[in-house]
Amino acid sequence: MITTKRARHLMRGTGLAGALVLAMSACGGSDDGGSDEASSPDAVQAALEEGGEITVWAWEPTLQQVADDFMDAHPNVKVNLVNAGTSADQYTALTNAMEAGDGVPDVAQIEYYALGQYAISDGLTDLSSYGASDLDGTYTPGPWSAVHAGTDGVYGLPMDSGPMAMFYNTTVFDRLGVEVPTTWDEYVQAARDLHEADPDVYIASDTGDAGFTTSMIWQAGGHPFSVDGTEVGVDLADEGSAKFAETWQQLIDEGLVSDIAGWSDEWYQGLGDGTIATLNVGAWMPANFESGVPGASGDWRVAPLPQWEAGGTASAENGGSALTIPAAGAKKDLAYAFVEYANAGDGVATRLSAGAFPATSADLESEEFLNTEFPYFGGQQANRIFAESAANVAEGWDYLPFQVYANSIFNDTVGQAYISGTTLSEGLADWQQRLLDYGRDQGFTISD
Template identity: 65%
Template sequence: MSQRSRRLLRGTGIVCALALAGTLTACGGSDDSGSGPDKLSASDVEAALEKGGTVTVWAWEPTLKQVAADFQKEHPKVKVKLVNAGTGNDQYKALQNAIAAKKGVPDVAQVEYYAMGQYALTKELTDLKKFGADKLADQFSPGPWNGIKASGDGLYGLPMDSGPMALFYNKKVFDKHGIKVPTTWDEYVAAARALHKADPKAYITNDTGDAGFTTSMLWQAGSRPYKVDGTKVHIDFSDAGASKYTSTWQKLLDDKLVAPVTSWSDEWYKGLGDGTIATLAIGAWMPANLASGVKDAAGDWRVAPLPQWTAGDKASAENGGSALALPELGGHEALAYAFIEYANAGKGVDTRVKGGAFPATTAQLESASFQNTAFPYFGGQQANKIFAQSAAAVPDDWSYLPYQVYANSIFNDTAGKAYVSGTTLADGLKAWQDASVKYGDEQGFTVEK
């Protein structure tokens, strides 16, 4: 992905209303969805490949271009039509419009994990268990596999990539000021104070409020603010894990120890390059973005495990990542499934990894060739070893809201107030909770808090 599409994008997507009686109203769904028989065998898929046809894929992931070319060589009767319908929420809007119109729905769509529940709950994605996709569970790391479940016990996509978190830090800056790499978040706060005291222009990191980063941090801290059971939703940002995060991060905000710089802005890239932004706690897809966007700092940066909330722990979290899913109203579902299995669980995985994608598959994560890869940008460090350890340490019991796309879009108007006013982060999360509850009630969910 590009540097901008790698992040968790905030959007304004709207979930279609749910019938208050408890019967889900699928947006544009119908009985002639083309979902076919309950089960499709491998022979059915092979027969579809032999017959051929065109598979339309909506995705912004650039490595799929080579995957599609390779797939077509192996199956000359099949044409893969790649369409970039937008990144993240731009595509989701286009997809929702196509579903509502029952026209132009793609056979395959790229969907980020945080948005998966929106489409799964409203029956707009095919449950891939009909293809036996549940047998692939052991091939994927826990975080991404958890992400495709979304609602109930269905499987609504195959993981394409993942974003296990790590701490990227500027070793040159740390060495200059005698700062040790923090192993806990308390040490991180101490490092932030020491750095800013030594150089008032330097900050441990930047943060202006981001829903994706916040949910990732809550995930690692053990908070589980969202519990989802069909149309029943529980939202609570007051558990012990959330308190760990808010009490620690509030210290950084109170003492003005984080740069008020928006991620992915020109100022952000400049800060990463000149050392005034010294660390990033972010997904393992970040190396390519640093190498392309902060070229002059090559050799200055290194990677370390994510700091822990309790010394000695080894918990991590996902930050970003997406799957390939089959919209119910799409056609050629046997061909579509053949393509996403090839891309995400077959030969296409190595192709995408070579192209710079970060894998969700354990075989690649655990392979010697992957882990021993030296990153010139990080002074020859074998950073994939840290990323692989992080992927294995992601708890698999995290849930997103079925309307997380909307919830993320109102983050800055609620929790984001903590970054621009006297509102505390804990109170900001409470405001986010209340607004999310209100929206869920309006959409027909049974919401508890």
């Protein structure tokens, strides 16, 4: 682990790049045993019995009921659940609080792609001594590996996971007489067939998204990022990256993907009226369909992610978060009690009942979970497809220890392929060079 002094050098920068300046106030004290000294399950139990107040920064909606239930079970504990922004917006606020040494929450939701960036700079508490190490085997391999952040420590407990699947509008495919694709080559042809049959229909909407791009490269067998402590390699021209760029470039060149921005009102409208026919995304999406596109209930189904080779089964993760305990937090023992309740205790069932997708192996394998019928998807047992996807996530993926920064410059590099004559391959090369330069500037050892 990098020392605080070393982390300060590594993480100089502005904007989201500053998210790596997390170690400066990580050594703050605690009034419940949450100092730099290792804690223990006994200390956690004692803090829970004593009670107190903690602040949790998270945007995930199922946590509200979890917090309410936790307080009902422990009347002398108060949980202040704060939505400080979603994803990068919260990371900016979290970074600012850490830099100021003031206002740091006791618990913070952090996505897996960003977690390593915080852990490497000593911004998060290693939860091993709190009992987190004993949870080995509780979670599926992808999320459990992610919270280790490439180290021997445990820097959060997984909330959920995002094994990918293809959501498709069966009404549109049936109306236009197009077969549902099972490979990416078939996907490109289906895009042509759909758009030719109805020029208002696009197989997908894509304006350039770092998370989607890296997930696609991951599924294609790519390993563009390699991380060994402070030694970092970037190769966005590897075989998996090239597969994605070549295939997706066809969709861009032929005008077969919509330029509607994801998560916008227009995007939800497109999912609802059938002008966007598929969505390749993580298994956490069903609740968003139900709340954001209620009028399309019954039109959509779920299928395995198309494969790069016929007969393949490979998948990848897209999204997913952990609950972490910032090193500068003041109530670490009590914070861990809540984190464990939410992500390894009774809170898991509460979140699943509200539509969250599990990172816990037992829930993922349970017949109750697998047999759940989704009225929105025509009664389909969609969890069976998600569970199979989770089991087939390709191994060996790494995120950069400055992935938040990497994603922040994606639209300035790879994203240009969607709005100019730049190709995806050229954009990936530009992204790679800027990441190598940035890594060197921050003091990482870079291998070309």
